[in-house]
Each structure stands twice: as structure tokens, then as C-alpha cells.
Amino acid sequence: MIAQNNQQARPYIYELDPLRAITALMVIAVHVLAFTQYLNQTQTGMQLDNGIFASIHFTREVFMFITALALTYVYYGKPFSMKRFWTKRSIGVLLPYCLWSIAYSWANTSQHSPGAFARLVLFNILTGNASYQLYYILLAIEFYLVLPLFLLILKHIQKHPWWTLFISFALQVLLMYLDYHYIQQGSLASSGVWQIVAAYQDRFLLTYQFFFVLGGLAALYLKQVRAFVLSHGKWIVGAFVLALAAVWVHFLLQVVIYHESFGYATSVLQPVMMFYSPTVIALLGFLACRWAMRTNQQGYPKGYRFWHTLSDASFGIYLVHVFILDALLLWVVPVMPAAWPAALRIFLAWFVTAGGAAGLSILLMKTPVLSHLVGRSARWRSSWDAQALHEWFSNPFHHPRKVEQKGSGDAQHV
Numbered sequence: 001m002i003a004q005n006n007q008q009a010r011p012y013i014y015e016l017d018p019l020r021a022i023t024a025l026m027v028i029a030v031h032v033l034a035f036t037q038y039l040n041q042t043q044t045g046m047q048l049d050n051g052i053f054a055s056i057h058f059t060r061e062v063f064m065f066i067t068a069l070a071l072t073y074v075y076y077g078k079p080f081s082m083k084r085f086w087t088k089r090s091i092g093v094l095l096p097y098c099l100w101s102i103a104y105s106w107a108n109t110s111q112h113s114p115g116a117f118a119r120l121v122l123f124n125i126l127t128g129n130a131s132y133q134l135y136y137i138l139l140a141i142e143f144y145l146v147l148p149l150f151l152l153i154l155k156h157i158q159k160h161p162w163w164t165l166f167i168s169f170a171l172q173v174l175l176m177y178l179d180y181h182y183i184q185q186g187s188l189a190s191s192g193v194w195q196i197v198a199a200y201q202d203r204f205l206l207t208y209q210f211f212f213v214l215g216g217l218a219a220l221y222l223k224q225v226r227a228f229v230l231s232h233g234k235w236i237v238g239a240f241v242l243a244l245a246a247v248w249v250h251f252l253l254q255v256v257i258y259h260e261s262f263g264y265a266t267s268v269l270q271p272v273m274m275f276y277s278p279t280v281i282a283l284l285g286f287l288a289c290r291w292a293m294r295t296n297q298q299g300y301p302k303g304y305r306f307w308h309t310l311s312d313a314s315f316g317i318y319l320v321h322v323f324i325l326d327a328l329l330l331w332v333v334p335v336m337p338a339a340w341p342a343a344l345r346i347f348l349a350w351f352v353t354a355g356g357a358a359g360l361s362i363l364l365m366k367t368p369v370l371s372h373l374v375g376r377s378a379r380w381r382s383s384w385d386a387q388a389l390h391e392w393f394s395n396p397f398h399h400p401r402k403v404e405q406k407g408s409g410d411a412q413h414v
Contacts, residue, residue: 015288021310024317027059032350039342054266061277064208068215092375100319104131135203142205172210180270229286236282243279316361316374324356
């Protein structure tokens with residue numbers, strides 16, 4: 001394979017829009033399932049709930065893949081200005097990450113003395129501990145820090161993509177095997193330093209190195225990757241079905257035969273997920289490519305504005321959804337009629353959380369000043385009259401600017 005000419009103008013990657021949006025919505029599904037398991041009153045119900053939970057616990061890997069693909073596509077083969085890069089990320093990522101870390105720290109602690117709270121906030125910003133979803137953003141920031149080195153490494157390995165993927169994948173599986181059996185549960189789990197490793201391993205960049213490498217190489221060979229997934233759709237669907245079956249069988253063996261806990265059996269950091277997650281990425285990539293190739297007269301895929309708006313809002317969805325979910329778990333889910341099936345109550349919790357987070361994120365990103373809370377910079381309109389407000393609320397997915405001016409893709413928002 002020959003990498004595409006990176007000096008040419010790079011068209012917008014429409015496929016990234018649904019990938020970003022779906023990943024954000026699936027993150028919410030993971031969190032909803034994790035906190036509503038008590039609604040299942042039977043062992044079978046618990047097993048079904050956790051089996052579904054295990055099968056959608058691919059979001060971290062997809063997130064890392066998308067982040068590496070977008071950033072590599074935008075910056076590879078171009079002069080890299082560290083000052084310009086971090087000026088943009090400081091406003092678009094670091095600022096909202098810090099602001100929401102402060103907000104979650106305030107909401108999740110009873111200690112509000114200035115000194116203690118300042119130390120707590122600093123610790124939470126450095127570790128992503130302010131809220132359980134913020135480590136996603138912390139991982140993206142870590143990747144920003146090593147991006148110049150990552151691009152340099154890609155320059156040396158791009159001529160050997162298959163060997164690179166094979167070695168990276170083998171190291172990933174080996175790492176997950178050692179981690180799963182010796183750090184998460186095993187002889188090292190109770191020792192001091194390894195307890196710290198176990199507590200923070202999910203926010204360490206090298207824990208997901210294969211998916212960063214996969215995303216980077218996919219960006220370099222984007223044309224070939226598109227052609228491959230579009231011509232091998234049946235094989236990709238078949239591989240996904242087999243991998244999904246393997247995940248469920250593995251899960252049942254763990255909880256039924258080996259009597260392991262649900263938490264341990266559904267861990268995303270285990271070897272079986274390293275085989276399953278790439279098939280999910282391939283499947284989502286195939287579906288996204290199929291969607292993107294069917295364009296209208298203007299040259300946009302069907303439903304582009306919807307997916308593009310959700311993609312733009314996805315960063316905000318990561319940031320805000322926990323506040324909404326916490327409120328639902330406290331005030332709404334407990335008063336849902338017990339006669340309703342647990343599956344219905346769980347679905348409604350996800351639907352309201354996802355819809356509320358998406359709506360709030362879209363509202364914030366379109367509101368001047370407040371848009372910085374979700375990493376956007378909405379501008380004041382010349383006249384915020386009644387007609388303008390009516391147009392906004394009647395069509396929140398409208399984009400006043402032409403999408404052709406957007407360039408190759410906004411890699412700022414993960």
C-alpha cells in the first residue's frame with residue numbers, strides 16, 4: 001500500500017460525524033447500564049444486563065481510534081506549530097475540561113473550604129477524578145502532548161503498516177493478559193504500588209496504544225481503508241457477529257462456570273475485548289462509509305446536518321451527561337412504576353439522559369460565551385430578534401456557514 005499524498009488538500013471526512021456521535025451516545029448507555037443494574041430482580045436479568053453491558057463496552061477503544069485518526073489526518077505531513085496547536089486546544093479542550101472538573105468537584109464533595117477545595121480540584125484535573133467520564137478527555141490531552149512524537153513515529157512505520165499492526169496488537173493482548181490476571185485481580189492486586197496502577201490504568205495512554213496506532217495508520221491509508229471496508233462488508237459483519245458471540249460465551253463462562261464477579265467479567269481491560277473492539281470499529285467504519293457514499297444533489301450524505309450537529313455536540317455530551325444522569329437516578333428512576341419491565345426503565349433512563357445531554361450541549365455550543373463550556377466559540381449575531389430565535393429553535397441542526405469552508409475536519413473536539 002502507498003500512503004495518500006498528504007500535501008494535497010484534504011477533504012472533510014464525513015464518516016467521522018456519525019462515529020463521534022454514536023460513540024458519545026454509547027458512553028451514556030454504558031453508564032446507564034452500570035448504575036441501573038439494581039432494577040433487575042432476578043439472576044437471569046442481571047446476567048442479561050451485564051452481558052449487554054460487556055458488549056457495548058467498546059467505547060474507549062473507538063474513542064482512541066477516532067482521536068488518532070482525526071489528528072493524524074489533519075496534521076501529518078504538515079509543518080507542526082506547537083504554539084498554534086496548544087492555543088487552539090487550550091481554549092477548545094483544556095478550558096472546558098478544567099471548568100467541568102471544578103463543577104463536578106464542587107458537586108461531589110462536602111469539603112468546600114478554599115484551600116482544601118483548591119487542592120482537590122488540582123488533583124482531580126491531573127487525574128480525571130472529578131467525575132467518572134472525564135478520563136476520556138484526560139486521555140485525549142495526553143495524546144495531544146505526544147502527538148509530535150506520534151507523527152514522527154508514523155513517518156518511520158508507514159511503509160510497514162501490517163507488521164506494525166501485528167506487533168502493536170500482540171503487545172496489546174499481552175499487556176491486557178498480564179493486567180487482567182495479575183493487576184486487576186491476582187498476586188499484584190494487593191501490593192501498594194500496583195494498587196495505584198490498577199486505580200489509574202484506564203487513563204494511561206499506553207493502555208490503549210494499539211487503537212492509537214490503528215487510527216493513525218487508518219488516516220494515512222484512508223482511501224485504501226474505505227475501499228477495503230466497502231468491498232468486504234459481509235466479512236466484517238460476520239466477524240463482528242462471531243466476536244460478539246465470543247464475548248457473550250466468555251462472559252457466561254466467567255460468571256456461571258468460574259463464579260467470577262460481574263465487575264471482573266465485564267472489565268473492558270481484558271484480552272477478549274482486544275479482539276472484539278477492532279471488529280466493532282470495522283463494523284462502524286463500514287456503516288459510516290456506506291452512509292457517506294450516498295450523497296444528495298449538494299454532495300452531502302443523507303442526514304448530514306443531523307449527524308454533523310451531534311458530532312459537534314459530542315464533546316459537550318461527554319462533559320454534561322453525568323449531571324443529567326445523576327438527577328434521573330436520584331429523582332426519576334426510583335419513582336418509575338415497578339410494573340414496567342426493567343429493560344423499559346433502563347431504556348428510558350438512557351433516552352432521557354442522551355436526549356437531555358445532546359440538547360443541552362447543542363444549546364450551549366450555539367450560545368455566545370457559554371459555548372466555551374463545550375469547547376466552541378459561538379459568535380454574537382448582528383441581531384438576536386424574535387425571528388432569529390424562532391429560526392434557531394425550529395431548526396437547531398441548521399448550520400449558517402457553508403460546510404465546504406470547514407476544511408478537512410475539526411480534530412479539536414474528541
